[in-house]
Amino acid sequence: MRVMSESIAVRCPACGRRHRYTAPTYPCACGAPVAPSLDAHGTATAVTHRAWDEEWVDVRCAACGSDSQWPRPEMGCPCGTVLCVPVDRADADHGHGHGHSHGAPVSRGPARRAVPIRTALDAVTAAVLYLRGLGHQDVRRADQPPTAGIGLAAHGVVAQVDPTVRPASVRDVECLWLTAMAESADCLYFSLAGYADDARDRADRLGVPLFVLDPTGVARPVNAPAVALDATAG
Known part of the structure; x- marks a missing residue:
């Protein structure tokens, strides 16, 4: 290479x-x-x-x-x-x-990077970069596809990337949380179009970090669990 x-x-x-x-x-x-x-x-x-x-x-x-x-x-x-x-x-x-x-393995990823989002795979790339910034260097495809978008996994964490133009639903958040519970893992949700109000409420109660991917590829935390997690990113 x-x-x-x-x-x-x-x-x-x-x-x-x-x-x-x-x-x-x-x-x-x-x-x-x-x-x-x-x-x-x-x-x-x-x-x-x-x-x-x-x-x-x-x-x-x-x-x-x-x-x-x-x-x-x-x-x-x-x-x-x-x-x-x-x-x-x-x-x-x-x-x-x-x-x-x-x-x-390293305890922290390299300095934060971003890629402009023009395609669905750009959104996946942005999420992978963010997860690696949290120290998850073994990011891969999730074994089980999520209810919407693309599933990613690493040791101790599962993530969902939704590159569609619709806000993520409460069902999407709940299914991600249930998947994480079944695998004894933490979880994160990345969306391009944001989240329905009831989805944000449920995520707050379940402790699911929610991020919105802006057009520059930067993952923006949109709830308290995400803000707390973002503070630990490299």
């Missing part, structure tokens, strides 16, 4: 527009920046359906050799098409593994 971000030309198959895409860099557990390898000779494809277990790639740190799993690169075209950016085939195949980081 290359450490420096790459930039390649990406052509939209729907409208023919050409774009320049730069691979995002992510913090490894050791603190070094890592980035996925892009395939400059590959062809971008339109995202027409979601298969979340296929949309992650492993990124290997050149500094310490550990693997971390991140969402597959995507970008949005002004025509409305979401493009899957081609990655190096060896890396894409490698990314279908277990998704556990083998680096040494």
Whole structure:
């Protein structure tokens, strides 16, 4: 894996527009920046359906050799098409593994980072970055899908990322809390569109931290449990 971000030309198959895409860099557990390898000779494809277990790639740190799993690169075209950016085939195949980081654990993640949110996977990336800022370096896909959005898990914590345009419901919050209780884990909820009033009330009573992801990718705490948790983030 290359450490420096790459930039390649990406052509939209729907409208023919050409774009320049730069691979995002992510913090490894050791603190070094890592980035996925892009395939400059590959062809971008339109995202027409979601298969979340296929949309992650492993990124290997050149500094310490550990693997971390991140969402597959995507970008949005002004025509409305979401493009899957081609990655190096060896890396894409490698990314279908277990998704556990083998680096040494650290008590705090690197300095906070954010990625602009243009696609659903950008929202997932923002949530993963936040969880790693809390010290959870082994973030992976959750084994069980949530009631809405995308489920993430790490040792001792489960999280739900809702990239839809509807506010999260009280049922969504309750189901996340029940999942966490069943796994003896803490939980967090990340939403793009916020929360219904009864969902916020229930989250306060259950102690579920609620965050809203703003367009810049920053996770904003919106209830007291989230404010308390945010104060511990690196």
